[in-house]
Amino acid sequence: MAGNPTLPFQRVPWMSFDYHLNIVASGLLTGLIYGLAALGLSVIFGVVRVVNFAHGEMMVAGMYGAVLLSGLAGLDPVLAAPLVAAVLFVFGWLLQRRLVNRFVERPEHMQFILLLGVATILLNALLLVFGPDSRSVQVPYGFDTVELGPLLLDEVRLRAGAAAIVVAAALFAFFRFSRTGKAIRACADNPLGARVVGLDIDRLYALTFGIGSAVVGIAGTLMVLLVDARPQLAPEYTLLSFIIVIVGGLGSLPGALLGGVLIGVSEALAGFLLTPSLKTLFSYLVLILVLLVRPQGLLGKRS
Amino acid sequence: MNARAAVLLALFAGALAVAPLVADRYVLSVLTTVLWFAYLGQAWNVMMGFAGLLSLGHALYVGLGAYVSAALFVHFGIGPWLGLWAAMLAAGAAGAFIGVLGFRFGVRGVHFALLTIAFSEVARISFDHMAWFGGSGGLFIPVAADGGDPLNLRGSPTLFYYVILVLALGALALARLLLHSRLGYRWLAIREDPEAAEAVGVDLFTARIAAVVVSAALTALGGVFQAFYFSSLFPEQVFSMGRSIEIILPAIIGGIGTVFGPVLGAVILTPLGEVLAWALEVSGLDLPGLKQLFYGVALVVIVVYRPDGVWPWLARRLGLGAGDR
Numbered sequence: 286m287a288g289n290p291t292l293p294f295q296r297v298p299w300m301s302f303d304y305h306l307n308i309v310a311s312g313l314l315t316g317l318i319y320g321l322a323a324l325g326l327s328v329i330f331g332v333v334r335v336v337n338f339a340h341g342e343m344m345v346a347g348m349y350g351a352v353l354l355s356g357l358a359g360l361d362p363v364l365a366a367p368l369v370a371a372v373l374f375v376f377g378w379l380l381q382r383r384l385v386n387r388f389v390e391r392p393e394h395m396q397f398i399l400l401l402g403v404a405t406i407l408l409n410a411l412l413l414v415f416g417p418d419s420r421s422v423q424v425p426y427g428f429d430t431v432e433l434g435p436l437l438l439d440e441v442r443l444r445a446g447a448a449a450i451v452v453a454a455a456l457f458a459f460f461r462f463s464r465t466g467k468a469i470r471a472c473a474d475n476p477l478g479a480r481v482v483g484l485d486i487d488r489l490y491a492l493t494f495g496i497g498s499a500v501v502g503i504a505g506t507l508m509v510l511l512v513d514a515r516p517q518l519a520p521e522y523t524l525l526s527f528i529i530v531i532v533g534g535l536g537s538l539p540g541a542l543l544g545g546v547l548i549g550v551s552e553a554l555a556g557f558l559l560t561p562s563l564k565t566l567f568s569y570l571v572l573i574l575v576l577l578v579r580p581q582g583l584l585g586k587r588s
Numbered sequence: 589m590n591a592r593a594a595v596l597l598a599l600f601a602g603a604l605a606v607a608p609l610v611a612d613r614y615v616l617s618v619l620t621t622v623l624w625f626a627y628l629g630q631a632w633n634v635m636m637g638f639a640g641l642l643s644l645g646h647a648l649y650v651g652l653g654a655y656v657s658a659a660l661f662v663h664f665g666i667g668p669w670l671g672l673w674a675a676m677l678a679a680g681a682a683g684a685f686i687g688v689l690g691f692r693f694g695v696r697g698v699h700f701a702l703l704t705i706a707f708s709e710v711a712r713i714s715f716d717h718m719a720w721f722g723g724s725g726g727l728f729i730p731v732a733a734d735g736g737d738p739l740n741l742r743g744s745p746t747l748f749y750y751v752i753l754v755l756a757l758g759a760l761a762l763a764r765l766l767l768h769s770r771l772g773y774r775w776l777a778i779r780e781d782p783e784a785a786e787a788v789g790v791d792l793f794t795a796r797i798a799a800v801v802v803s804a805a806l807t808a809l810g811g812v813f814q815a816f817y818f819s820s821l822f823p824e825q826v827f828s829m830g831r832s833i834e835i836i837l838p839a840i841i842g843g844i845g846t847v848f849g850p851v852l853g854a855v856i857l858t859p860l861g862e863v864l865a866w867a868l869e870v871s872g873l874d875l876p877g878l879k880q881l882f883y884g885v886a887l888v889v890i891v892v893y894r895p896d897g898v899w900p901w902l903a904r905r906l907g908l909g910a911g912d913r
Contacts (some may be wrong), residue, residue, distance in 0.1 A: 336698050384892070391895070393697050394642040398840060399891045400643075401833060403885030412877035516877075520829050524709065527702055566713040569706045576703055577693050 303435045309550055309556050310436050316549020318507050319541040321449040322522065323529035324456060325501035331536035332493040335385055338400035341523030343373060343498050347505020348514035350417055355422040362422055362547055363448050366506045370499035377498025381491040389490070397410040404523065411516040419513035445507040451505050453542055456496075460538070473536075480563035487507035501526075521565075528572045534585020543584060547571075604753055609747075610747045616745050620817070622858045623752040624810060629838035629850030630759040631806035636836070637748075637845035638772060639799035642701045645708030647761040647831040649679040649804040651710070653811025654821055655721050658729055663720070667740040676805040682707070683804030687797045705829065712827035722821065727827030729819040741816040748817050755813065756851070759806060762846045764803070775799055779845070830880070837883060841890050843897025852899045856884070872907045 322344050329337045337343075351362040360368075388396045393400065419491035429440040460466040472479045472489045480486055512518070525548070533544025548568050555567040575582065606708055607619055635641045656678045657671035666674075666682050678755055681776065686707055690700050692911055710869060716724040731742065767774045774795045777785035826832070842853030894901060 384888070387892070394636065394701075395891055395895055397642065397701060398836075399888060402884050402887030402891065405833065406881055406886065407876035409881035409884060413875055413881065417876060491823065505592075524705065528706075530700065531702065563823065564715065566710060567711075569710045571705070573710075574708050576695055576699060577689055580693060580695055580699060
C-alpha cells in the first residue's frame with residue numbers, strides 16, 4: 286500500500302539474513318493489523334452475506350478517531366481503541382438496520398452499488414471535515430526500538446501487532462463460546478433454520494455489522510501508530526481488505542488473519558527487494574493468482 | 589418504440605445537433621462531458637445491464653483506449669482514425685483475457701467485480717512505471733498551432749462536440765440493435781437466470797465473453813476521445829477507481845439495462861455537478877469532496893427508492909410504453 290510506513294533498514298545497500306528477517310518480522314506485525322481489518326470484513330460477509338464496500342472508509346474514520354482523541358485528551362491510540370470501537374459499532378448497527386437490511390434479499394450488484402454509495406459519502410465527508418493533508422499522532426515511545434534476539438523492532442509496531450492479536454483472540458472467543466456468538470454462527474450457517482428456532486435475525490445481522498465495523502475501527506486506531514491518517518487511504522484499505530479476505534478465504538476468520546500476515550510480509554519484501562511503489566502491484570498479482578488457482582481462498586471451503 | 593417516442597427522440601437529437609449554434613464555450617464543454625459519460629455508461633451497460641456482469645474496473649478500458657491511441661500518435665504520428673482500431677483491439681483483448689480467466693475458473697458475482705478492479709489497479713500501477721507511455725509524469729498530445737487538423741482529431745471544441753455526439757447516438761443505436769438481436773436475447777436470458785439459459789442451450793461462456801469484448805472495445809473508443817479532447821493523460825487519473833465509479837453512475841441513475849437510461853443519467857448528473865461547483869465558487873467556499881459527496885448521496889437515494897433507475901419511471905410518465913426499449 287502506498288501508505289505503508291518505511292521499514293527499518295529499507296535502504297541499507299548490503300543485505301544479510303538478519304536484515305531480511307527484520308523485514309519479514311516488520312511485515313508480519315503490519316500484516317496482523319491488515320488481518321484485523323480483514324476480519325471485520327469477513328465477519329460481515331460471512332453472516333450478512335453483504336460485501337461492505339465502505340470498509341476502508343470505516344478504517345480511516347477509526348484512524349481519525351484516534352487522531353482526535355490523542356489531540357484533545359492526549360489519549361494513546363491503543364487506549365482510544367475501545368471508544369472508537371463503540372462509535373463505529375453504533376454506526377455499523379444503524380447502517381445495517383436502516384439501510385443494508387432492505388437489501389439483504391436484493392441482487393448482489395445492488396448491494397454492492399449501495400455500499401459503494403455509502404463509501405463515497407463517508408470518504409468525502411472525511412475529506413470535508415479533516416481536509417486532504419495527513420494527520421499523525423505523537424506517542425512517547427514513537428521512536429523507540431525493541432531488541433529481540435537478532436530482531437530490532439519498532440515499539441509502535443510491536444504494540445500495534447500485540448493489540449491486534451488480543452482483539453482477534455477476543456473475537457474468536459466471542460464466536461466460539463458466547464451464546465450470542467453461537468447464535469450469529471447459526472444465522473450464518475442457515476438463516477431460515479435460525480429463524481425457525483426463534484432467533485431474531487434482523488437484530489443479529491445488525492449486531493454482526495456493528496461488530497465488524499468496531500473491529501475495523503480498532504484496526505484503524507492501531508494503524509495510525511504506523512501510518513499518518515489521510516482520506517485517500519480509504520479506497521486502498523477497502524481493496525486491501527478484500528484482497529486479504531479472498532486470499533484467506535471468504536467467511537474464514539483464521540483465513541483472514543493468515544491472509545493479512547501473508548500480504549503484510551509480501552508487501553514488506555516487495556517494497557524492499559523491488560521499488561516501494563511496486564509493492565501494491567504485488568498484492569494484486571497475489572489476488573489474481575489466488576482467484577484463478579484457488580478461488581475459495583487458502584482456508585476457505587468450496588461452496 | 590411508438591410514434592411519440594420517435595418524435596421525442598428526433599427532437600432531442602435535433603436540439604443536440606444545433607446546440608453549438610447557440611451555446612457558448614462553457615455550455616458546449618458541459619454538453620461534451622454529458623455526452624461522453626452517456627457514451628461510456630452505454631458501453632458499461634452492455635456488460636451489466638444486458639449480460640448481468642458487474643464490472644467496477646471500466647477505467648481500465650477507457651485508459652487502454654486513451655493510452656494506445658495517444659502513444660501511437662505521439663511516437664509514430666499515427667492518427668486517431670487508425671489508432672482507434674488498435675485501441676479497440678487492445679481493450680477488447682484485455683476484456684477477453686479477463687473474461688476467459690474469470691469465466692473459465694468460475695469466478696462469479698462479487699469475485700468477478702473484484703477481478704475487474706484488480707486488473708484496473710494493476711494497469712494503473714504498471715502505466716505509472718512505463719516510460720514509453722509517459723509514466724507517472726503523464727503523456728501529452730501536442731496541440732495544433734494552426735487552427736487544427738481534423739484528420740488527426742486536433743481542432744475546436746465544436747469538432748469534439750460533434751464527434752462525441754455521433755459516438756453517443758451511434759452507441760444508442762447499437763445498444764438498441766444489440767438488445768433486439770439473437771445475442772441480446774441470449775444476454776438477457778443469462779442475466780435473468782443463468783442455469784435456465786444454459787438448460788435451453790445458451791452457451792454461457794461465449795455469450796459472456798462477447799459481452800465483455802463488445803463493452804471493452806466500445807469503452808476504449810471513449811478513451812480515444814478522452815485522449816485527444818483533453819490532450820493529457822495521467823495513470824493516477826485515467827485508471828483511478830473514482831473514474832470507474834463515475835462511469836457506472838449515469839447508467840445506474842438512468843436505469844440499468846435500459847437503452848436511454850445512461851443518456852438520461854448523464855443529462856441529470858453532469859449539469860447538477862456543474863451547478864454545485866458553480867454554487868461553491870459563487871459562495872466562496874472551498875470544500876473539496878462536496879461534489880463527490882453529492883454523487884454518493886445520489887447513488888444511495890436512487891438504489892434505495894428507485895432501484896430500476898429514473899428512465900423507466902419517466903418513460904411511463906411521458907407515455908412511451910415500456911421503459912426498457
